[in-house]
Amino acid sequence: MVERFDDLILGMRFKSPEKRVTREEIKRFASEFDPQGYHLDEAAAERSVFGGLVASGWHTAAIAMRLAVETRPFGPHPLLGLGVDELRWLAPVRPDDVVRLEGEVVELTPSRSKPQGIARVKWTAFNQRGEPVYTFIPIAIVPRRPA
Amino acid sequence: MVERFDDLILGMRFKSPEKRVTREEIKRFASEFDPQGYHLDEAAAERSVFGGLVASGWHTAAIAMRLAVETRPFGPHPLLGLGVDELRWLAPVRPDDVVRLEGEVVELTPSRSKPQGIARVKWTAFNQRGEPVYTFIPIAIVPRRPA
Numbered sequence: 269m270v271e272r273f274d275d276l277i278l279g280m281r282f283k284s285p286e287k288r289v290t291r292e293e294i295k296r297f298a299s300e301f302d303p304q305g306y307h308l309d310e311a312a313a314e315r316s317v318f319g320g321l322v323a324s325g326w327h328t329a330a331i332a333m334r335l336a337v338e339t340r341p342f343g344p345h346p347l348l349g350l351g352v353d354e355l356r357w358l359a360p361v362r363p364d365d366v367v368r369l370e371g372e373v374v375e376l377t378p379s380r381s382k383p384q385g386i387a388r389v390k391w392t393a394f395n396q397r398g399e400p401v402y403t404f405i406p407i408a409i410v411p412r413r414p415a
Numbered sequence: 416m417v418e419r420f421d422d423l424i425l426g427m428r429f430k431s432p433e434k435r436v437t438r439e440e441i442k443r444f445a446s447e448f449d450p451q452g453y454h455l456d457e458a459a460a461e462r463s464v465f466g467g468l469v470a471s472g473w474h475t476a477a478i479a480m481r482l483a484v485e486t487r488p489f490g491p492h493p494l495l496g497l498g499v500d501e502l503r504w505l506a507p508v509r510p511d512d513v514v515r516l517e518g519e520v521v522e523l524t525p526s527r528s529k530p531q532g533i534a535r536v537k538w539t540a541f542n543q544r545g546e547p548v549y550t551f552i553p554i555a556i557v558p559r560r561p562a
Contacts, residue, residue: 356498
C-alpha cells in the first residue's frame, strides 16, 4: 500500500470509482463558471460544433479531481499540486456519460533539500464506451518516509 | 475591436472584471469536487501547510474561466479550447480575496487547412494585493475572416 513518496514506483497504476454526469450538473456548473451556449442551452448546443449539450472542460477537470481524490494514489496524503502539464480535452462529456479515471506514475523526482518528492501521475478520464475524454499530469508534492 | 483570429496581434493584452471569492463558495466547490481538509474545514486548514482555509486550485481555475469568458478576448466567438499548457498555482486564494485576470496573446498559428487559427493567450490571475496566484495558457480555436 502506498503511504509515502518512497512507496511509489514508475509505471504504478490506479483506477478510480465512476461518476455519472447529469444534465442538471452540466448546466449548474456552466452557469457559475463557463456561461457559454453549448454548456447551458440545448437549442444553442444543437447549433454548435458539438451538436448537443456538453460539459464545460473545467467541469470535466473538476470531476476528474474528485475522482483522483477518491482514488487516494498517495495513501493518507492529500493531493497537493504545484500545477498541471499537458491538460487536454479529447472528446466532449455529454449528459448521462459515466466517467472514470485511470492513472499511471510517469515521473518521480526526490527533493534534494526537503523530505518529500515530486510525483507526476498521468491521469486519463474515460467515458462509458472506453473512449478517452480528458487527460492531465498534475505536479504533486508527496512526503518521504522519515530517514 | 477583435472579431476574428485575423484581428489578434502578438502582445495584445486583455483585462477582466473582478470576482470576490467567498468562504461559502470555497467550501461548496470543495465539497463537490475537491473534498480535502484545507478546502473544507477551518480547523483542519489551520493545521495544514496553508495555515487557513484556501480555495481548491480547480476552483481558482473555474473562476478564471468565468473571468476569461467575461473578458471576450475573441469578440463574439466562444472560448473553445483543445487544452491548456503551463497551468500553475502560484499562491493560495483565501476567503474574501478579490481575483482578476490579465491576458496576453503569446502565440498565433493560422490553420493550413481550415478557416481558423490557434490562439494562445497567457492568462494570469492576481489577488487584491497584485500578487499573481494562478496562470494558464489555453489552446483556443478562433475562426478567421472569410477570404
